[in-house]
Amino acid sequence: LDRGTAAPDLAGRHVVISAGGTREPLDPVRYLGNRSSGKQGYALARTAVARGARVTLVEANTALPDPAGADVLRAGTAVQLREAVLKAAADADVVVMAAAVADFRPAAYATGKIKKKDGQEPGPVALVRNPDILAEVAAERARPGQLVVGFAAETDDVLANGRAKLRRKGCDLLVVNEVGERKTFGSEENEAVVLGSDGSETAVPYGPKEALADVVWDLVAARLG
Numbered sequence: 502l503d504r505g506t507a508a509p510d511l512a513g514r515h516v517v518i519s520a521g522g523t524r525e526p527l528d529p530v531r532y533l534g535n536r537s538s539g540k541q542g543y544a545l546a547r548t549a550v551a552r553g554a555r556v557t558l559v560e561a562n563t564a565l566p567d568p569a570g571a572d573v574l575r576a577g578t579a580v581q582l583r584e585a586v587l588k589a590a591a592d593a594d595v596v597v598m599a600a601a602v603a604d605f606r607p608a609a610y611a612t613g614k615i616k617k618k619d620g621q622e623p624g625p626v627a628l629v630r631n632p633d634i635l636a637e638v639a640a641e642r643a644r645p646g647q648l649v650v651g652f653a654a655e656t657d658d659v660l661a662n663g664r665a666k667l668r669r670k671g672c673d674l675l676v677v678n679e680v681g682e683r684k685t686f687g688s689e690e691n692e693a694v695v696l697g698s699d700g701s702e703t704a705v706p707y708g709p710k711e712a713l714a715d716v717v718w719d720l721v722a723a724r725l726g
């Protein structure tokens with residue numbers, strides 16, 4: 502798709518996109534995090550702007566320039582991301598959860614830096630579950646006909662796991678990609694299969710994250726009617 506002349510098929514639509522990865526603090530200097538760069542979410546934001554949408558990008562811990570024409574909100578943790586996404590989703594036509602949300606966070610936050618103790622081995626880190634934002638947005642559907650899109654990175658049984666996850670989350674589309682040593686995280690490129698709740702399967706060959714983003718918007722535009 503030539504973005505200079507892209508059809509404004511998302512004109513008048515409000516799309517909310519989360520991008521990046523949450524960080525769950527242990528103390529003022531340490532956190533549990535993941536390797537998401539945010540590049541796929543930012544590609545979704547840029548392509549949605551090009552297709553005429555009003556775009557709210559909720560970013561978590563990325564180091565990328567704000568996409569021109571998008572409203573950018575910042576979140577650090579899963580709890581903060583949930584807050585921002587739910588608020589923005591209230592009048593959204595589409596919500597895309599491209600962010601890597603930590604499944605767990607430390608059960609306790611130490612307000613002072615955790616120190617070593619002489620001759621003592623460290624104890625275990627207790628964790629608690631974070632809220633599942635995608636499942637919550639999909640169950641809530643703040644606006645009738647709202648479309649909800651999730652992402653999943655899998656290492657094994659990619660399609661079977663993807664299908665089960667699509668059902669479990671209750672979303673309309675799930676973009677599934679296989680992660681490996683050099684695949685997906687931090688790269689400029691991606692390869693995926695987009696699963697639809699209607700049983701559709703759209704394979705997207707290895708290529709720029711923008712190309713995958715445009716396929717997602719094609720599928721979304723067709724479903725928005």
Ligand code: CTP
Nearest residue numbers: 598600602604631632633634635651652653654
């Ligand atoms: N997600 C979310 N909230 C969470 C965890 C995940 O909104 N607490 C969203 C992600 O943004 C992504 C989708 O759910 O769009 C799938 O994430 P994934 O980690 O693959 O799914 P999980 O249900 O956490 O399954 P797993 O045990 O395989 O990590």
Ligand code: CA
Nearest residue numbers: 601602603604
């Ligand atoms: Ca997870």
